[in-house]
Amino acid sequence: MPYLHSTPRPDTADWNTREWWALVKEHKFTVQRCAACGTFRHPPNPVCYKCRSFEYTWQPVSGAGRVFSYTVITHPTNQLYKEQVPYNVALIEIPDAGGVRMVGNILDCPNDGIRVGMAVQMFFEDHPDGLTLPQWRPSPG
Amino acid sequence: MPWEFRDKVCIAGIGETKYTRWGKQTKSEFALTCEAIINAASDAGLPVDEIDGFASYATERQMPAHLASALGVKRLRYESLHWGGGGGGAPGGAMNAMLAVATGVCNYAVAYRSLCQGQFHRFGQGAASPNAVVGMEQAFRAPWGLLSPPQDYALQARRYMHDYGVTSKQLGAVAVASYKHAQKNPRAVMYGRPITLEDHQASRMIADPFRLYDCCQENDGACAVIVTTAERARALKQRPVYIMGASQGASYRGAAWIHNWPEYPSAAFTEVAKDLYVRAGIGPKDIDVAQVYENFTAMVLLSLEDHGFCKRGEGGAFVEGGRIEMGGELPINTSGGNLAEAYIHGFELVIEGVRQMRGTSTCQQPDAETCLIAGGPGVSPCSDMILRR
Numbered sequence: 001m002p003y004l005h006s007t008p009r010p011d012t013a014d015w016n017t018r019e020w021w022a023l024v025k026e027h028k029f030t031v032q033r034c035a036a037c038g039t040f041r042h043p044p045n046p047v048c049y050k051c052r053s054f055e056y057t058w059q060p061v062s063g064a065g066r067v068f069s070y071t072v073i074t075h076p077t078n079q080l081y082k083e084q085v086p087y088n089v090a091l092i093e094i095p096d097a098g099g100v101r102m103v104g105n106i107l108d109c110p111n112d113g114i115r116v117g118m119a120v121q122m123f124f125e126d127h128p129d130g131l132t133l134p135q136w137r138p139s140p141g
Numbered sequence: 142m143p144w145e146f147r148d149k150v151c152i153a154g155i156g157e158t159k160y161t162r163w164g165k166q167t168k169s170e171f172a173l174t175c176e177a178i179i180n181a182a183s184d185a186g187l188p189v190d191e192i193d194g195f196a197s198y199a200t201e202r203q204m205p206a207h208l209a210s211a212l213g214v215k216r217l218r219y220e221s222l223h224w225g226g227g228g229g230g231a232p233g234g235a236m237n238a239m240l241a242v243a244t245g246v247c248n249y250a251v252a253y254r255s256l257c258q259g260q261f262h263r264f265g266q267g268a269a270s271p272n273a274v275v276g277m278e279q280a281f282r283a284p285w286g287l288l289s290p291p292q293d294y295a296l297q298a299r300r301y302m303h304d305y306g307v308t309s310k311q312l313g314a315v316a317v318a319s320y321k322h323a324q325k326n327p328r329a330v331m332y333g334r335p336i337t338l339e340d341h342q343a344s345r346m347i348a349d350p351f352r353l354y355d356c357c358q359e360n361d362g363a364c365a366v367i368v369t370t371a372e373r374a375r376a377l378k379q380r381p382v383y384i385m386g387a388s389q390g391a392s393y394r395g396a397a398w399i400h401n402w403p404e405y406p407s408a409a410f411t412e413v414a415k416d417l418y419v420r421a422g423i424g425p426k427d428i429d430v431a432q433v434y435e436n437f438t439a440m441v442l443l444s445l446e447d448h449g450f451c452k453r454g455e456g457g458a459f460v461e462g463g464r465i466e467m468g469g470e471l472p473i474n475t476s477g478g479n480l481a482e483a484y485i486h487g488f489e490l491v492i493e494g495v496r497q498m499r500g501t502s503t504c505q506q507p508d509a510e511t512c513l514i515a516g517g518p519g520v521s522p523c524s525d526m527i528l529r530r
Contacts, residue, residue: 008273008288010280017280043281043398069303069400071295075347077267077288089287091296091400101401103282116303133284 002127003105004087006080009131017044023058025132027124030058031097040098063122065092065136068101072111088114092122092136108137144386144420150239151374151381152528153249154185154367155492160330160483163359164259170363174203174255175211177363185367186378187249192367194219194250196238198230199486203255203363218247223389223524227290228434228479231487231516233524236387238368248369254488255363263359265289278398290436291356294519295348298439301406302350305454309350312438313341314460316354316480319435321466323477326503330360331481355438357479364488366495382498383529385511386421388413391521408440408518410447410525417513417525418449425449428527429509430497431473432490433518435480440518441473448515448525467504475504487516491526498530 012021020043023030032044036053047054070090076082088111091101104122106114119141125133157180158173159166166173182189192214195205205220219241223230231254238250258264267288275283287293301307320336323329336354344353367377374381392412395402404411418424425448433444442456450471451459459465465473476482476493483489494512496502510530517523 004286006272007286008270008275008279008283010284011274011276012280014276014280042401043278049394069296069300071292071299072346072349073286073292073295074349075291075345077265077292078270080270081286081288084286087286089285089292089296091300101399103285103287103399105285116300131284 002125003107003135004084006084016046019058020044024124024134027132029061029063029122029134031061031094031100033057033059040100042097042100042102059097061094061097064096064139065094065120065122067106067114067116067118067120068093069116070106070114086111090114090136092120102134104134104136106136106138143422146239146243147385147420147422148383149371150243150368150384151371152235152366152384152495153369153374153377153379153381154181154187155495156180156182156184157328157364157489157492158362160328160360160362160485160489162330163263163361166257166259166361170255170257170260171203173257173363174208174253177255177365178208178212178251178253181251181365181367184379187367190215192249192251193217194238194241194247196221196234196241196250196252197254198223198234199226199228201254202261219250223522225520225522227517227520228436228487229517229520229523231434231524232387232491232514232526233389233516233522235366235368235491236389236524236526239384239387242369248373250368251365252368253363253365254486256486257361258359259361265291265359281399291351292348294437294440295351296400297406297519298350298437301439301443304406305457307439307442307457309352310338310342311442311457311461312350312355313338315435315438315441315465316341318466319474319478319480322475322504323481326476326482329477329482330358331477351437357436357484360483360485362483362485364485364492366491380499382495385423385527385529386417387524387526388416388420389522389524391523395521406443408443408447409521409523410444410515410518413523413525414448417527421527423511423527427511428471428513429511430475430506431471431513431515432478432494433473433515434487434490435474435478436518444515444518448513467506472504472506475502475506490514490516494528498528
């Protein structure tokens with residue numbers, strides 16, 4: 001059962017990001033990295049902001065993360081979220097990918113137990129409609 | 142060396158419609174836009190058909206050519222939109238109008254913003270409905286339930302409060318000031334509805350750390366200003382209000398998606414504010430009153446820091462003790478602003494800035510000679526303007 005059962009779906013066919021989504025679907029967790037200068041970037045982008053190279057690789061990363069910030073959402077944006085609140089959304093910093101940040105949910109942790117700086121580990125959450133999302137849970141760090 | 146455009150252009154007229162809670166207007170957004178422009182021209186003593194430039198920002202729906210035709214303007218010479226989401230273009234649209242008249246591209250530009258959330262889409266309901274397919278930045282946030290502005294800004298506010306020990310009560314001081322000022326302003330949607338800090342603290346949580354009163358309203362209305370050269374402005378009806386300086390844009394990678402911008406936390410003004418002060422030839426100590434866009438209270442603290450009124454992390458202490466209220470050292474959002482007057486994407490703050498410089502605000506700062514207007518904390522591009530008497 002996904003953490004949130006009813007959310008917008010990402011456009012996984014987008015030219016600039018489809019390769020990352022395809023790897024996620026295969027349960028491969030990567031961060032885009034410039035092939036010329038090694039700079040990490042996320043979300044995926046066709047050109048390196050440091051050296052302007054269009055060449056890149058998909059760097060496998062361990063999935064170790066740190067909570068950079070978070071919120072607990074208690075007010076539903078509309079009717080369809082009424083049964084989903086309260087839920088948390090966190091910004092996760094990826095230390096072994098240059099500190100890029102990703103949005104995720106933290107599972108297996110009470111909302112009031114989330115802290116800035118908390119160590120978390122990525123896992124893949126497969127949805128019934130075929131979507132796969134990287135998600136997070138507390139780890140010993 | 143001062144900016145060549147300093148004091149060369151004026152705001153000569155202001156116009157507004159009635160402001161309402163979302164869904165409470167009886168006229169269309171287009172009709173309200175026309176009304177605001179006609180009111181601004183009338184205030185300036187300018188025949189509407191002399192307007193030859195139109196400038197707006199963000200997702201403005203009412204387009205210049207359509208407006209110009211509907212209003213029967215004789216000649217359309219200039220039209221522009223300050224790109225970007227959010228209210229980052231609140232003074233930026235007026236700045237584009239200013240540049241157009243300063244360079245002779247047109248003579249009388251109207252800068253305007255219409256926003257009827259009740260007739261189209263309420264910002265608070267999020268950018269995407271469940272089960273919609275979303276692209277661009279939304280694809281990297283909406284699937285995890287990060288949907289609406291308060292949720293998004295809560296992430297930066299949480300980190301800010303964590304790093305600097307800023308408290309919810311300090312955020313509340315911003316809301317209390319706006320509501321206090323709105324009680325003097327019969328145009329304000331929250332006129333007659335004062336709040337205390339206790340009311341702020343007791344208000345329901347929306348997205349932690351934001352409570353209800355930390356969030357701007359959702360309103361319907363339109364407003365406009367007439368921008369022209371100082372020489373032309375002096376021939377019109379009102380005492381001209383001079384544009385000392387204006388700036389727009391973003392810091393390095395300021396719009397890197399999903400909170401990947403490097404300067405964190407920040408309201409995204411640091412570099413834009415530097416340009417502003419250089420162009421105006423004055424600094425934060427010379428500002429008498431300010432209109433500081435409040436999408437969310439915490440962003441006002443960060444804006445005040447970005448503009449040099451205090452150091453990074455000191456915004457919480459700065460807003461305490463009535464410093465930002467009428468009679469304080471730096472009154473802000475003297476009409477009630479986005480929180481308590483009306484959220485017309487911050488353009489109502491430009492109008493209030495003009496009122497302060499005319500001496501006609503309902504919360505007039507005595508002898509105020511300069512007013513800073515900051516549009517769109519946390520968005521890139523954002524924009525700034527300094528007005529003077």
